[in-house]
Amino acid sequence: MIFHLVLKDLKIEWRSKEIITSMFIFGLSITLIFALAFQVAPNLIRTFAPGLLWVVILFTSVLGLNRLFSLEKEDQALWSWVAAPVSRGTVYIAKVISAFIFIIMSELLFIIPFFIFLNLPSNFSFISFALILFLGTGAIVSVGCLISGITLQARLRDVLIPILLFPSASPVAIAATKCTGLLFNQIPLVNYLFWLLILGSFFVIFGLFGYLVFNQIVEE
Amino acid sequence: MNLDINNLSKSFYHVPVFQSFSISIKSGERVGLFGPNGSGKTTLLKMISGIMSVDKGEILIGNILQDSENIKTRKSIYYLGHSLGLYPGLTGNENISFISKLYGKSELLVLDVLKKVGLGKLENKLVKFYSQGMLQRLKLATAIILNPEIILLDEPLNGLDNEGLDLFKKVYTEWEENSKTIFVVSHDQEWLKNFTSRTIELT
Amino acid sequence: MSFFKHRNNLIHAGIALTLSVINIYIIFTLDPPNLAQGVFGNIFFIHVPIAWSAFLLYFAVMVCGIFYLTNKSIKWDYRGLAFAEVGTIFMFLVLTTGPIWAKPAWGHFWPWEPRLTTSLILFLIFLGYFMLREFGGNPEQVSRYAAVLGILAFLDVPLIFFSVKFWLPKMQSHPQVGQYFSSANPMSTYLIIFSFISMIIISSLMVRFRTNILSMNHTS
Numbered sequence: 001m002i003f004h005l006v007l008k009d010l011k012i013e014w015r016s017k018e019i020i021t022s023m024f025i026f027g028l029s030i031t032l033i034f035a036l037a038f039q040v041a042p043n044l045i046r047t048f049a050p051g052l053l054w055v056v057i058l059f060t061s062v063l064g065l066n067r068l069f070s071l072e073k074e075d076q077a078l079w080s081w082v083a084a085p086v087s088r089g090t091v092y093i094a095k096v097i098s099a100f101i102f103i104i105m106s107e108l109l110f111i112i113p114f115f116i117f118l119n120l121p122s123n124f125s126f127i128s129f130a131l132i133l134f135l136g137t138g139a140i141v142s143v144g145c146l147i148s149g150i151t152l153q154a155r156l157r158d159v160l161i162p163i164l165l166f167p168s169a170s171p172v173a174i175a176a177t178k179c180t181g182l183l184f185n186q187i188p189l190v191n192y193l194f195w196l197l198i199l200g201s202f203f204v205i206f207g208l209f210g211y212l213v214f215n216q217i218v219e220e
Numbered sequence: 221m222n223l224d225i226n227n228l229s230k231s232f233y234h235v236p237v238f239q240s241f242s243i244s245i246k247s248g249e250r251v252g253l254f255g256p257n258g259s260g261k262t263t264l265l266k267m268i269s270g271i272m273s274v275d276k277g278e279i280l281i282g283n284i285l286q287d288s289e290n291i292k293t294r295k296s297i298y299y300l301g302h303s304l305g306l307y308p309g310l311t312g313n314e315n316i317s318f319i320s321k322l323y324g325k326s327e328l329l330v331l332d333v334l335k336k337v338g339l340g341k342l343e344n345k346l347v348k349f350y351s352q353g354m355l356q357r358l359k360l361a362t363a364i365i366l367n368p369e370i371i372l373l374d375e376p377l378n379g380l381d382n383e384g385l386d387l388f389k390k391v392y393t394e395w396e397e398n399s400k401t402i403f404v405v406s407h408d409q410e411w412l413k414n415f416t417s418r419t420i421e422l423t
Numbered sequence: 424m425s426f427f428k429h430r431n432n433l434i435h436a437g438i439a440l441t442l443s444v445i446n447i448y449i450i451f452t453l454d455p456p457n458l459a460q461g462v463f464g465n466i467f468f469i470h471v472p473i474a475w476s477a478f479l480l481y482f483a484v485m486v487c488g489i490f491y492l493t494n495k496s497i498k499w500d501y502r503g504l505a506f507a508e509v510g511t512i513f514m515f516l517v518l519t520t521g522p523i524w525a526k527p528a529w530g531h532f533w534p535w536e537p538r539l540t541t542s543l544i545l546f547l548i549f550l551g552y553f554m555l556r557e558f559g560g561n562p563e564q565v566s567r568y569a570a571v572l573g574i575l576a577f578l579d580v581p582l583i584f585f586s587v588k589f590w591l592p593k594m595q596s597h598p599q600v601g602q603y604f605s606s607a608n609p610m611s612t613y614l615i616i617f618s619f620i621s622m623i624i625i626s627s628l629m630v631r632f633r634t635n636i637l638s639m640n641h642t643s
Contacts (some may be wrong), residue, residue: 013309080307080318083270085295159554160559171582172586174587209574209578216571219271219273233561349424
């Protein structure tokens with residue numbers, strides 16, 4: 001069932017390409033602004049880069065989550081699964097997976113220009129970097145899908161998603177930035193297991209909570 | 221399958237739409253529902269289908285409580301609503317296949333059903349390019365393929381041309397023959413009188 | 424004002440008023456136990472109990488949310504909202520008294536101290552909570568969304584606290600709290616407990632008053 005629900009999101013996105021394209025271009029534009037704004041101190045940019053990277057990821061995630069859930073509001077498409085004999089927790093998991101796929105795809109697209117524009121070195125372990133990106137994105141998505149769910153019927157949804165997501169996801173921003181910073185300084189993975197644990201537990205806590213409460217919050 | 225609503229209450233922005241509303245519909249009965257705008261006709265159908273939650277009271281479907289936790293009851297109902305309730309970014313065929321998977325129905329019949337409602341040639345066209353009449357036919361196709369015991373129809377005649385009306389009558393007669401429980405909302409009281417076993421007015 | 428027509432409510436209000444007058448008198452006249460910080464150091468006796476009560480109030484929002492989601496009684500929604508409102512007032516006081524105390528203790532107004540930062544982030548989430556209440560859609564649905572958000576906010580507390588705590592390890596705890604307590608002079612301990620009790624009594628009065636108003640507005 002989860003597979004069909006995710007496949008539906010992927011099919012729609014494959015045709016329109018609007019979510020990933022808008023996230024990628026938006027990410028690129030913020031990167032450009034950062035590159036220009038931090039030209040005053042090119043030497044310091046390496047210190048700021050991890051934080052900037054996660055700011056870009058959080059901003060683009062908001063855009064992606066908003067679009068991904070708007071999909072369900074067009075022509076009340078959500079009726080198809082709200083009225084169906086499918087547990088809404090399953091739908092939540094499917095949404096988490098779709099959002100994760102879209103956000104990771106857009107990250108892969110804008111991370112190369114991000115490194116090039118900000119003149120960042122790339123002499124670190126790519127596997128560790130992938131692990132941090134996966135855990136960080138997973139944590140953002142788990143709480144992000146829940147917040148998108150509770151704001152689905154809101155008049156000010158576009159505004160409410162970032163207002164609620166940014167403070168709630170602040171532990172993710174701190175932990176992911178810390179990990180990325182240590183990684184850029186070539187410090188091996190074992191030294192920041194604590195931060196990976198924060199990201200992991202964030203994902204587990206909000207993933208479980210979302211799974212449990214989703215059938216209380218989605219309805220017309 | 222019989223449908224019982226006991227002491228149902230629902231309000232919007234603290235304005236009650238239903239207060240202790242009760243109705244009982246026997247299996248195989250066809251009930252028409254009419255009333256002025258804002259009397260809660262659509263809301264009632266949405267609550268029965270599980271799309272909307274109830275504030276108080278209970279809805280029993282075949283003696284099982286309709287509840288967001290309980291997914292079994294939703295299998296025997298389909299709500300054919302005002303809005304599409306399907307994805308405009310998917311083709312007709314993909315939409316019907318998707319929803320039949322959600323209900324655990326076989327997809328083998330999808331093309332046959334689409335041909336039956338006259339959408340055979342349009343199966344691979346995106347739903348966002350469908351006209352109003354085609355969308356109505358698509359919803360009808362969904363109702364046919366899901367083959368639920370209880371069918372909730374919200375203004376089913378809207379946007380249908382003469383050919384579409386004939387098609388709808390044919391499908392409706394089939395449901396009647398298979399003794400489905402049908403709940404229809406319509407402004408056309410004449411139509412309701414001819415095609416339902418009893419009518420209820422909401423005020 | 425039918426709330427004060429009940430004798431018990433009047434007694435509650437009387438006790439709250441008396442205790443706070445005594446509490447404020449003590450704090451203003453007390454010889455500062457922490458000589459290094461001078462008279463500003465006495466804000467400790469008001470800042471810390473307010474912070475404890477604020478977290479307790481937000482915890483109560485979560486408890487009300489859980490009760491509301493499980494038994495759907497509108498009373499729990501009113502209580503949840505009342506706790507959230509009073510909790511936010513208290514949190515605002517935490518965020519104003521904190522910097523007043525931080526200036527003499529650390530030399531600058533905003534230390535990124537874990538408890539204070541957690542307070543700020545929770546305060547921001549709850550500003551979003553009131554926006555959701557206002558703009559989230561039909562009030563009958565918003566009650567459920569708000570309950571979910573109230574639980575989400577408190578689930579976030581340990582994650583925020585630990586990530587901030589290890590983010591800047593220099594800011595381990597409160598400024599020189601140890602100086603306030605000595606086994607020879609237990610006065611400080613008694614004072615802080617007294618102050619905390621008076622805060623609890625005031626906040627419970629405020630919550631009961633708000634719950635009363637909320638239920639009157641909607642049942643009439």
